[in-house]
Amino acid sequence: MKVLGACPLDCPDACSWVVDVQDGRAAGLRGNKEHPVTRGALCVKVNRYLEQVHSPERLTRPLRRVGRKGEGRFEPISWDEALDEIAERLTGIIAEYGGEAVWPFHGTGSLGYIQGLEGLSGRRFFNTLGASRHDPTICSVAGTVGLEYTLGTAGGMDPENLAASKLILLWGTNPMTSGHHVWKFIQDSGAYTVAIDPVRTKTAERCDEHLAPLPGTDAALALGLMHVIVGLGAQDEEFLAAHTEGWPEFRSRIAEYPPERAAAITGVPVERIVALGERIARTRPTAIRASQGMQRHAGGGMALRTLACLPGVTGDWAIRGGGLHYSTSGHFRLDTPALTRFDLLPQPVRTLSMTRMGEALLDPDGPPVHALFVIGANPVGSNPDQRRVIEGLSRADLFTVVLEHFPTDTVDYADIVLPATMQPEHLDVLAAYGNLYLVWNEPAVAPPGDCLPTTETFRRLARRMGLTEPALYESDEELANQLLKQYDVDRLRAEGFLKIAPGPVPAGKLRFVSNLAERDGHAPLAGYTPPADPGDGLVLISAASHYFLNTGFGSNPELRRRAGELRVTIHPDDAAARGIADGDPVTVGNDRGSFDAIAEVSDTVRPGVAATPKGRWAKHSGGATVNATIAERDSDYGGGAVFHDNRVRITPRLQE
Known part of the structure; x- marks a missing residue:
């Protein structure tokens, strides 16, 4: 028997899957080939989901x-x-x-x-x-609020329309590890792809170009790119006049960030900023795919707010294949x-x-x-x-x-x-935040114990x-019917998924100047807010692991084996200055706490930055993980977390 279900995990894709039930047991799991985003494929983590379901370590009694x-x-x-x-x-x-x-x-x-x-x-x-x-x-609140200030909605472009893009900026996102199904639409487009990320990720390695700004400086980079675009006279005056508010004020803000200033803030060479700005100026449609990691710092909400302004300056919001995709939840x-x-x-x-x-x-x-x-x-x-x-x-x-x-x-x-x-053991309903599909999860088997x-x-x-x-x-069915009163529940349950119609983006006019932001106590004009960790040392990025999803799958023996020892990656210049060689045991810490790792010396991170994957369990990592070093501070909007606004000291660890 085949039963339609849906992946519940914290990933943009909300995959539709098919459970193969034999003798009352979930014996197989595969992606639903009929789903236009899942296309039959699950990720390296969820491919092992039934190992979790049947694990002898599973809790089955109070x-x-x-x-x-x-x-x-x-x-x-x-x-x-x-x-x-x-x-x-x-x-x-x-x-x-x-x-x-x-x-x-x-x-x-x-x-x-x-x-x-x-x-x-x-x-x-x-x-x-x-x-x-x-x-x-x-997770995502700072960026969500920032987008609402600019666009009137957190819902962005339909990611399936990336297939129509000519230039795609993958800004602070690594879909080869997190939410990989969007990559199919990027490949379908044949677009020139640019990864903007402090780390040369699996995704960045597959892109045509990679820019590595310092963490938390994304808004300054966006302003620098817009300075180049406006300097070339490539702004869409018709779109600006008809669909935006506050353009004269924002144009003055752009003028404050020539490429030289943006380069000084971001650490990206001037010539790289100019070249990308010129490419954006002459390429329609241009799309931006941004994700949650880039807004986990003191200026994270402002970063998304300002980034959403860029397709307003170029008029890409009015073109299929143009605009910005952060989350589709608002639709x-x-x-x-x-x-x-x-x-x-x-x-x-x-x-x-x-x-x-x-x-x-x-x-x-x-x-x-x-x-x-x-x-x-x-x-x-x-x-x-x-x-x-x-x-x-x-x-x-x-x-x-x-x-x-x-x-x-x-x-x-x-x-x-x-x-x-x-x-596979209960009824549920999922709404993707990386596409426009509702997904139904039908219980397939009885729960254990x-x-x-x-x-x-x-x-x-x-x-x-x-x-x-x-x-x-x-009952669960009654709850689902109440939730889905705007949609055809019978069709959703029978077919397993349903594409919804998105709302307009922007919702009303794009606001370079936001009265709502001002009423909430924030600056009315979009701009740049710098990171705020008062500590010293390297900025530590703790992004998603290829083998864990947050701390999910942290108990899976095979995925733990594949993940290997906990490593922290540092640039060769930073390693040499600290007397650290590749493979050395190190301690990573600050005044809040510390954790132990193995040094990986590599130019996949830029100077001044270190990187380590999140998702480890403390009991498997000597009692502490990267979160021992991260502050309980709020980002600028919505009280979001500041996981990537985190400075640490990395020192050699003496072996006992």
């Missing part, structure tokens, strides 16, 4: 902690015992401290709207309790308020930032968090300031419940662990606590 927090020692218990203990603890905490003492911490382990982050699965239950809100700031008309039901809150409550977990758990002045539910997340492995996160999770008075598939670093700090179903869908877990917990709100007990 667990209660019997050791100290962090030791990872548990005993199996029944669901009745688990629900009784959780209900009793929650009742006591709410009676003493109020509902806001409860924090439902959702992560990107699943982007499902029914079971995962996008629909904040279980949120109805938490709203009925009056729990704190959770703000998922870890989907999904009724998420019907899922989350924040109207069930008995009174307004505080919002807690996902990327400030350590601060929230350790703040002596704010209202305390006494109950933490971790859902589809591994904050010990994924959050900034790893040391403070661990310190917060170690609090004796913090009651922590983790819904999980595997014994992650975060599970080790749980009081109760609840086994969750994986994608005592695993439950997240929705069912909270239905049972609501019943155990005696909650009477009818919305807490609606």
Whole structure:
């Protein structure tokens, strides 16, 4: 039997897949050949997804902690015992401290709207309790807000239209590792491709040209390129007059960034900036593909805001195959308020930032968090300031419940662990953020052991606590119908995927000057905001691994073998200055923390920059990962994370 499903992982592609079921077991998994983006292919990680489903390390029974927090020692218990203990603890905490003492911490382990982050699965239950809100700031919020200031929407061009582009700028994105299906449309175009990235990635190696700016200087580079374009008189005056606001002011801003200034800020040679600016000036359509990594710094929101201005100056927003693609999420008309039901809150409550977990758990002045539910997340492995996160999770008075598939670093700090179903075992709906397809996931097999869908877990917990709100007990099918009221649910379920019609971009006029930004307390005019790490040393980039997805697959033995030892790549000039040779053991650190790695000396990184992949588990990496060095600071817009605004010292490590 073949069952249509969808990959739930934090990737732009949201692949449609087919599960081959034999004798009630998921025996095979392949990409859906009928899906116009998936085209039958899955990535190197998801090709091993069924190894995860059938792994002997998988959690299949509820667990209660019997050791100290962090030791990872548990005993199996029944669901009745688990629900009784959780209900009793929650009742006591709410009676003493109020509902806001409860924090439902959702992560990107699943982007499902029914079971995962996008629909904040279980949120109805938490709203009925009056729990704190959770703000998922870890991924893309700064860039999303920046695009909304410029374009009126975060939805950009249809990535399938990259096939019509003549020039493609792959700006801070590495699709050969993350979201590789867009590469097919790039190849179909025959366009001249330029990678703009501090690291010569797998993608950059396949491009016609590679520019390596210093991290966090992308907006200055964009302004320098626009200076060249305007200097040649290549701006589209007709588009500017009809479809933009604030052009005279922005033209003055462009004049402040001649190529010489842009080169001094970015470290890109003047002649390279001029040459690319001239190429953009004479090439229509030009498209930009940008992704989340480039906005994870102090000026990340402004970077996307300014980058979206470039196709406005050239008029590419009006041409098929032109414009900018960051995320397509803004195009989907999904009724998420019907899922989350924040109207069930008995009174307004505080919002807690996902990327400030350590601060929230350790703040002596704010209202305390006494109950933490971790859902589809591994904050010990994924959050900034790893040391403070661990310190917060170690609090004796913090009651922590983790819904999980595997014994992650975060599970080790749980009081109760609840086994969750994986994608072939439950119903879900996905909306890609790298294309315009809704995808349906039909349950294909029964879950192993005592695993439950997240929705069912909270239905049972609501019943155990005696909650009477009818919305807490609606089925997964009812939830899906409420979410998808604008679309043909029967067709989506039967065919497995459905392409939606995008909204207009820009939505209204493109705003070089944004009154909304000014009302939010930001500069009204698009421009450049520099990175802000006050430390010294090299700027450390911790981008996606080719073998892990965030910390997902961190338990997979074969992918861990392929990933090899944790390495940090440094330029030969920087290595020589520090007395480091290729293959040397090193310590990478700053005032926040440190981790150990093996030096890889290579010119794939530019001078002044180091690079190491994210996604390792601390328990597999000597107790610390790259996130031990990253600050709990906010980016400029939306409280986003600053993973790439991080300076470190790299020193030789003495062998014992």
